[in-house]
Amino acid sequence: MASPLTMYEKIWADHVVERRDDGTCLIYIDRHLVHEVTSPQAFSGLRAAGRAVRRPELTLAVPDHNLPTTARVGADGQRLAIADPASAEQLAALERNVAEFGITYIDAIEARQGIVHVVGPEQGFTLPGTTLVCGDSHTSAHGALGALAFGIGTSEVEHVLATQTLLLQQARTMEVRVDGTLGFGVSAKDVILAIIGKIGAAGGTGHVIEYTGEVIRGLSIEGRLTISNMSIEGGARAGLIAPDETTFAYLKGRPMVPQGEDWERAVAYWRTLPSDAGAVFDKTVLLHADDIAPSLTWGTSPEDVVPITGVVPAPESFADPSKQAAARKSLDYMGLTPGMRMQDVAVEHIFIGSCTNSRIEDLRAAAAVVRGRKIAGGIKQALVVPGSGLVKRQAEAEGLDRIFVEAGFEWREPGCSMCLAMNPDKVPAGERCASTSNRNFVGRQGPGARTHLVSPAMAAAAAITGRLADVRELIAAN
Amino acid sequence: MEPVISVEGQAYPYGVKNVDTDIIIPAHWLKTTSREGLGKGAFETVRAVAGNVFDDPAYAGSPILIAGDNFGCGSSREHAAWALTDMGVRVVIAPSYSDIFSGNAIKNGIVPVVLPQDAIDRLIDVAREGQPITVDLETMTVTTSFQDRFTFALDPFRRQCLMEGLDEIGITLARDTAISNYEAQAMMSRPWIAGESQNAGIAVKGAGRT
Ligand code: SF4
Numbered sequence: 001m002a003s004p005l006t007m008y009e010k011i012w013a014d015h016v017v018e019r020r021d022d023g024t025c026l027i028y029i030d031r032h033l034v035h036e037v038t039s040p041q042a043f044s045g046l047r048a049a050g051r052a053v054r055r056p057e058l059t060l061a062v063p064d065h066n067l068p069t070t071a072r073v074g075a076d077g078q079r080l081a082i083a084d085p086a087s088a089e090q091l092a093a094l095e096r097n098v099a100e101f102g103i104t105y106i107d108a109i110e111a112r113q114g115i116v117h118v119v120g121p122e123q124g125f126t127l128p129g130t131t132l133v134c135g136d137s138h139t140s141a142h143g144a145l146g147a148l149a150f151g152i153g154t155s156e157v158e159h160v161l162a163t164q165t166l167l168l169q170q171a172r173t174m175e176v177r178v179d180g181t182l183g184f185g186v187s188a189k190d191v192i193l194a195i196i197g198k199i200g201a202a203g204g205t206g207h208v209i210e211y212t213g214e215v216i217r218g219l220s221i222e223g224r225l226t227i228s229n230m231s232i233e234g235g236a237r238a239g240l241i242a243p244d245e246t247t248f249a250y251l252k253g254r255p256m257v258p259q260g261e262d263w264e265r266a267v268a269y270w271r272t273l274p275s276d277a278g279a280v281f282d283k284t285v286l287l288h289a290d291d292i293a294p295s296l297t298w299g300t301s302p303e304d305v306v307p308i309t310g311v312v313p314a315p316e317s318f319a320d321p322s323k324q325a326a327a328r329k330s331l332d333y334m335g336l337t338p339g340m341r342m343q344d345v346a347v348e349h350i351f352i353g354s355c356t357n358s359r360i361e362d363l364r365a366a367a368a369v370v371r372g373r374k375i376a377g378g379i380k381q382a383l384v385v386p387g388s389g390l391v392k393r394q395a396e397a398e399g400l401d402r403i404f405v406e407a408g409f410e411w412r413e414p415g416c417s418m419c420l421a422m423n424p425d426k427v428p429a430g431e432r433c434a435s436t437s438n439r440n441f442v443g444r445q446g447p448g449a450r451t452h453l454v455s456p457a458m459a460a461a462a463a464i465t466g467r468l469a470d471v472r473e474l475i476a477a478n
Numbered sequence: 479m480e481p482v483i484s485v486e487g488q489a490y491p492y493g494v495k496n497v498d499t500d501i502i503i504p505a506h507w508l509k510t511t512s513r514e515g516l517g518k519g520a521f522e523t524v525r526a527v528a529g530n531v532f533d534d535p536a537y538a539g540s541p542i543l544i545a546g547d548n549f550g551c552g553s554s555r556e557h558a559a560w561a562l563t564d565m566g567v568r569v570v571i572a573p574s575y576s577d578i579f580s581g582n583a584i585k586n587g588i589v590p591v592v593l594p595q596d597a598i599d600r601l602i603d604v605a606r607e608g609q610p611i612t613v614d615l616e617t618m619t620v621t622t623s624f625q626d627r628f629t630f631a632l633d634p635f636r637r638q639c640l641m642e643g644l645d646e647i648g649i650t651l652a653r654d655t656a657i658s659n660y661e662a663q664a665m666m667s668r669p670w671i672a673g674e675s676q677n678a679g680i681a682v683k684g685a686g687r688t
Contacts, residue, residue, distance in 0.1 A: 014668075017660040018653060022634040026653060028660055030671045038555065040511035051647070054657075057672075066509065086509035093511045111685045123686055130671065137554040137578060153556035153582035155646075163650040165657060169633060171577075201496055202548035205577060235551065237577045255686045258670035266670045301496050322495045322546060360688040394688040420505045420553075441500040441552060443523050 004276035006173050007240050008208045011148040011273065015131050017165055027168050029160050030130035031147070033116045034061040034103065036094040037422070038135030042158035043097040053101045054164045060125050061098045062106040063091050064115045068423050069385050069412035072109050079109060087423065101161070114388020114414040117141040117355035121225060122388055124254025128243035128270040133160055138355050138438065139238075140231040144224035145251070146243035146273055148208070151232065172282040174207040174236065178215035180289030185472035187365065188223035189357060189436070189455035191215060191287075192230045193295040197305030199285055204236030207283065210275060211241050215289050221250040222361040229356045230438050233302035242274035294471055296342065297440045297453040299330035304440070306342060308458065308470045314338035333442055334450050335430070342468050345452075349433035350375070350382035350409070350463040351445070352456055354419035357436035358387030360394050362456040366436075367400040369460035369474050375408035376466025382409040383425060385417040409463070421446045434462035479587045481643035485568045486612040488540040490531050491605040493598065495546030499579065502550065502558040516557055517564030532565075542611055544601050545572040549590075550579025559586040569613045571620065573598055584636050587643065589613060591620060597628045615641050 005013075017026040039061075046053070053059065066087040074080050082088040091108070098105040106112045112123065117138055120126040128146030133139060135157040142149035156166055176195055196203075209231050216224065224241045231239030248267055251257050258266045293307035304327075306313065315327035315338070331338065336345065352358070352366050363386065375382050384404045386392035392414055395401055401411045418425040419437040421444070427433045429448025436459050437444075440451040452468060461471040507519035521532050531537055543562070549572040550558060559582040562570070570583065571591040580590040591613060593601070597620070601611060604622045612621045615637060620628045632640075639646060650657075665672055 018656045020635065024633070024635045026650065026656070028657070028664065037508050041513050041556075044511070045647075049647070051651075084509070090509055090511060122688060127670075129668075135554055135556075137552065139554075151554035151578055153554055153559070153578060153585065155556060155582065155585035159647050159650065162647050163657065164661075165650055167635070167646060167650065201551060202574060202576075205548065205574060232552075235548065235576065255684055262670040266668075269668065326495055388688070390685060391688045422505045422508060439498075439500070439552065441498045443504050444500050447504070447523065 004278040006275040006279045006281060007146065007210055007242055007273050008148065008171070008173050011129055011131065012170055014129070024167050024169055026165050027131060028165055029133055030058060031125060031132040032059040032160050033120055033125070033132070033134035033139070034059055034157070035065055035116050035134070035136065036063045036090045037065045038154050039097065039157055040090060040093045041154050042161060043101065045158045046101070046161060051162045053103065053161045056102040057104070058164065059103045059161070060106070061094060061103050062113055062116055062119050063094055063108050065416045065420065065422050066090055067108055067415040069415050069417045069425060072413055111389035111393060114391065115355045115358065115416055117229065118358060118387030118391065121145060121221065122254070122390060124251055124257035127251070127257065127266070128247060129273050133166070137232045138229050140236065141225050141229035141355055143231065143239040144221060144228040144241050145247055146240060146270065148238055148240065150238040171208045171237065172206055174204055174209045174283040174285065175281040176209050176211050176285045176287070177213035178211070178287045178289060179213045180215060182215055182289045182292065185294050185457065185475055186292055187455040187457060188219055188226040190292055190295045192227045193297070193305045193453065194287060194292045196230065196234045196302050197295070198287060199234050201233065201301050201303040202235040204231065204234040207236050209234070209236040209239045210281070211239060216241055217244070220361060221246060222359045225359065226356055230302070233438055243270045294455065294458055296458060296468060298334065298336060298342065299327060300333055300440055300442050301326070301330070302438065302440060302453065304330065308342055308468065310342055312336045312338050312340045312342065343470060345432070345468045346378055346466055347432045347434045347452070347462050347468060348378060348380045349427050349431060350379060350459050351418040351433055351435040351437060352459050353383065353385030353387070353417050354437035355387065356438045357456050358385060358391065360391050362436065363391065363395045363400050366456040366460040367403045369457050369471060370407045370464065371403050373407055373464045375463045378466040379408070379463055380431070382463050383412055383418060384409050385412045386414050388414050407463070418445055420444060421449070434459045434468060479643040479645065482568060482587050482589055482640050483616060484612065484614045485541050485589070487542060487610055488537055488608065489542035489544050489571070489601065489605040489611050490537050490540050491602040492531055492543055492545050493602050496548045496551055497545055498552035499550055499555050499558040500552055503555065503561040508555060508557055513560045515564060516561035520561040520565045536608060539566050541566055541568045542613065543567045543570045544598060544605060545570060546598070547573045549575050551576040554578045556582045556586070559583050559588055562588055571598065571601060584640060585646065587640065589615065589640060591630045593620065593628050593630055600626060
C-alpha cells in the first residue's frame with residue numbers, strides 16, 4: 001500500500017509539471033488573483049520582454065488596496081474621481097493592463113468588487129485542491145477551502161502570468177490541531193491569535209500548516225477563512241483546512257464553480273484530498289479550546305497575544321534577551337506599561353474590516369454586540385468596511401448597516417481601508433485602534449498608529465465601552 | 479539581473495529581530511508603478527529616530543545589512559527588495575528570513591545569507607569597528623579581515639540564479655512543451671479547472687452571494 005500522505009503532499013503531487021535534479025519543482029498554478037498594488041511592475045516586465053499572458057482565463061483582477069471607501073458614484077450616477085493622484089494612477093494602470101492582456105476584471109463600482117481574499121471564495125474562484133496565488137501575503141486565506149494558496153512577490157506574479165507556473169521547493173508540513181469546544185464569546189479570530197501566540201511569528205516558517213481538530217471542523221467557511229488568513233502571521237506561507245460537507249455546501253451554485261456533471265466529478269475528487277489516516281507531519285502543535293479566551297495583541301508583532309482578562313507583560317518575563325528588547329520597544333511605541341490591565345486601556349478608533357474579518361458573519365457578530373447601544377464618547381472614529389459589495393448588500397438587507405450607523409459607526413464601501421492605510425483611512429499618530437485586521441506592525445494603520453488586533457465582537461465591545469473590553473460581559477448584559 | 483559572485487564592503491550593524499516589510503518600506507510608498515526610487519522610503523520609521531544606523535555616516539552606502547531573526551516577515555511586497563537594492567544593499571545576513579522575502583530578494587540579486595546568531599553577533603562587532611566583510615558565493619563563505627570565516631548554504635538553483643543573473647521566466651518558458659503536456663493531462667483529470675474548454679470553470683453568471 002502507498003504510504004499515507006498529507007493533503008499538502010497530495011495537492012503538490014498533482015501540480016508537479018517537472019522536477020529538477022536539485023529538487024526544485026515547476027508547479028502548475030490553477031488560479032491567480034491580481035490587485036492594483038503588486039501587479040503594475042509585473043505587467044510592465046511582460047511588455048518590456050514582449051511576453052503574453054499564457055492563460056488569461058485563469059486570472060481574476062480586482063482593485064482593493066488603494067480604493068477610498070467613501071462613495072464611488074455621485075448622486076448623478078457618475079463615477080467620482082479619486083483624489084490621490086498616485087492611487088488614481090495605480091488603479092488606471094490596472095484597468096489598462098487587464099484590457100491589454102485580456103484578463104477578467106471586476107470594476108470598482110460593481111457589487112462583486114471587494115478585497116481579493118473575500119472575492120475569491122465568494123465568487124467560487126477559489127476551489128479545493130487548486131493551487132492559487134496572489135501578490136499578497138494573506139492569500140493563505142483561501143486554504144480554508146482546501147486550496148494550496150500562498151502569497152507571491154511581483155517577479156513571481158510576472159512568472160505566473162507568463163508561464164502559469166512557479167519554481168518552488170516543497171515545504172515542510174505542520175499540523176495545528178485544536179480540540180474541544182469553543183467557550184462563550186470565543187471566535188475564530190481568538191483561536192488564530194492563540195495559535196500565533198503559541199507558535200510565534202516565525203513558528204511556521206518553511207512550513208505549510210494544516211489546521212485540524214474538532215474546533216476547526218465545527219467552524220463555518222467564514223471562520224475558517226479567518227484562521228487560514230493569518231497563517232502568514234505565524235510565518236507559514238500557506239494554511240490548509242480539509243474540504244468537507246461545509247465546504248461543498250458553501251461552494252455549490254456560486255458563479256465560478258463547476259456545474260452539472262463537472263460539479264459531481266469535482267466533489268468526488270475533493271473527497272480524496274484530506275490527509276490520510278497515519279499521514280506524518282514534520283511538526284504538530286496541539287491547543288485545547290478550554291485554554292482559549294477572547295484574545296488581543298498588546299505589542300507590535302502578531303505573536304504578542306494575551307487574553308482580554310490579562311495584563312500588559314513585563315519585558316523581563318520573556319526568556320529570550322532579544323525578545324525582551326523587542327518587547328521594551330513595542331511597549332514604548334504602544335504607550336503601555338507592564339502590569340496594566342488590558343481592560344483599562346482606552347481606545348479612540350475602531351476598525352471592523354479587512355480580509356480577516358469583513359464577511360457577513362463578522363458583521364453579524366459585531367452588530368449583535370452593538371444593537372441598541374451607542375459608541376462611547378471617547379471614540380473619534382469607528383469604521384465598518386464590508387469585505388465586498390455583496391457583503392455590504394447582504395448586511396443592508398439584514399438591517400445591520402442601520403444598527404451600526406445608529407450607534408455612531410460609519411458604514412463604508414468595500415476595500416482594504418484602515419488595514420494598511422494606503423487609502424485615506426488612517427489612525428493618527430499616537431492614537432489607539434481596536435482593529436479586526438491581521439497586522440499590528442509599527443505604522444501599519446498609519447505612521448505612529450497603535451493597533452490592537454481583536455475579533456469583530458471584541459471590536460464592537462471596545463466601541464461601546466471606549467476601552468479594550470471583555471465582550472462576554474456585554475453579551476451577558478444583553 | 480546583475481550576476482552576484484562576491485560582495486565586499488561595510489555592513490549596517492542593524493541586528494533587529496522580526497523586521498517586517500512595513501518597516502523596510504511603509505505602505506504609502508507602494509503607490510508606484512515602477513521599481514525605482516524606493517530607497518528614499520527604506521526604513522522610514524527607523525530613520526525618524528536620531529542616531530539610527532542608516533543615517534550614520536560611518537555606514538553610508540554599505541552593501542551589506544546585518545539583521546535578526548525572521549527578517550522580511552509580513553507582506554509579500556517586492557518593494558522591500560527593490561528598496562534595499564535602491565539603497566545599495568546586495569547582501570542581507572540574518573539567522574532566518576520569511577519565505578516570501580528570501581524569494582523576492584534572490585529575484586532581485588540580493589543574497590539572503592543565513593548564519594547562526596553567534597556569527598551574527600560577531601559580524602555586528604566587526605561592522606561596528608568599521609571593518610569590511612566579504613560574502614563569496616563561489617566558496618559560500620562570509621569572511622572578515624580578522625580571520626573570521628563562516629560558511630553558509632543556499633539551494634543550488636537559487637545560487638546559480640544569483641551567480642549567473644538568470645532570467646527565471648526565460649528558463650521556464652523554455653519548458654513550454656512540458657507545461658503544455660501537463661495542461662493536456664490536467665484537462666482530462668480535472669476538467670473543471672480550465673476556463674475555456676468547458677466554460678464552466680470561470681463562467682460568471684450573476685453577482686453571486688456572500
Ligand atoms: S485587507 Fe489588509 S491584509 Fe487583507 S489584502 Fe487588504 S491590505 Fe492585505
